[in-house]
Amino acid sequence: MQILSATFVENIELRSAPGGATRIDLTGVLFSLAAPSPPPVTIAPHLVVLVRCRPEETGFAALEVVFKDPAGEQVAKNVQPFQVEPGKFGYRLVKGELTFEDYGTIEAHCNIDGGPETVVPLTLLPPVG
Numbered sequence: 001m002q003i004l005s006a007t008f009v010e011n012i013e014l015r016s017a018p019g020g021a022t023r024i025d026l027t028g029v030l031f032s033l034a035a036p037s038p039p040p041v042t043i044a045p046h047l048v049v050l051v052r053c054r055p056e057e058t059g060f061a062a063l064e065v066v067f068k069d070p071a072g073e074q075v076a077k078n079v080q081p082f083q084v085e086p087g088k089f090g091y092r093l094v095k096g097e098l099t100f101e102d103y104g105t106i107e108a109h110c111n112i113d114g115g116p117e118t119v120v121p122l123t124l125l126p127p128v129g
Contacts, residue, residue, distance in 0.1 A: 001052065001059075001084065001112045002052045002054075002112070003118045004050045005049075005050040007048060008029070008045045008046065008047050009028055009030070010027055010029075010030065011028055013027075030045075031122065033123075033125065034127055035103065037127060038127065039102050040101050040102075041124070042098065043098055044096065044098070046094070047096065047108055047110075047120065048093055049063060049065070049091060049093075049118075050089065051063075051089065051090050052084075053087065055086050059085055061083075061084075062081050062113055063078075063080050064078070064079045064111050064112075065079075065110045066108075067108050068106065069101075076098055078094050078095075098122070100124045103124050103126055105121045105123040107121050107122075
């Protein structure tokens with residue numbers, strides 16, 4: 001299986017399209033956000049990982065997401081088995097509780113069965129006002 005895309009979002013919705021196709025609507029795609037209060041602060045963003053399963057593959061795999069701070073230290077981890085019908089596409093929603101000790105960036109390192117990584121940054125900015 002292959003990761004096609006991974007991004008932090010506020011919302012995801014699925015809808016049917018003509019011919020039996022499915023549309024995935026992602027809203028509120030974000031790479032940074034204002035902190036709700038000064039650090040340390042814990043947030044729980046939604047990470048959507050879109051995957052492709054080739055027709056010759058089994059459709060069974062494990063998605064691993066390791067969240068790392070700027071020093072490269074692991075701050076959270078999520079591992080989940082999943083299934084995608086061979087020849088189809090699918091997605092997984094990962095909700096991590098991330099504690100930011102200061103303003104800065106935490107990266108989500110995503111892989112399927114230990115394969116190539118897709119890295120997605122999320123930057124915490126100072127509160128508004």
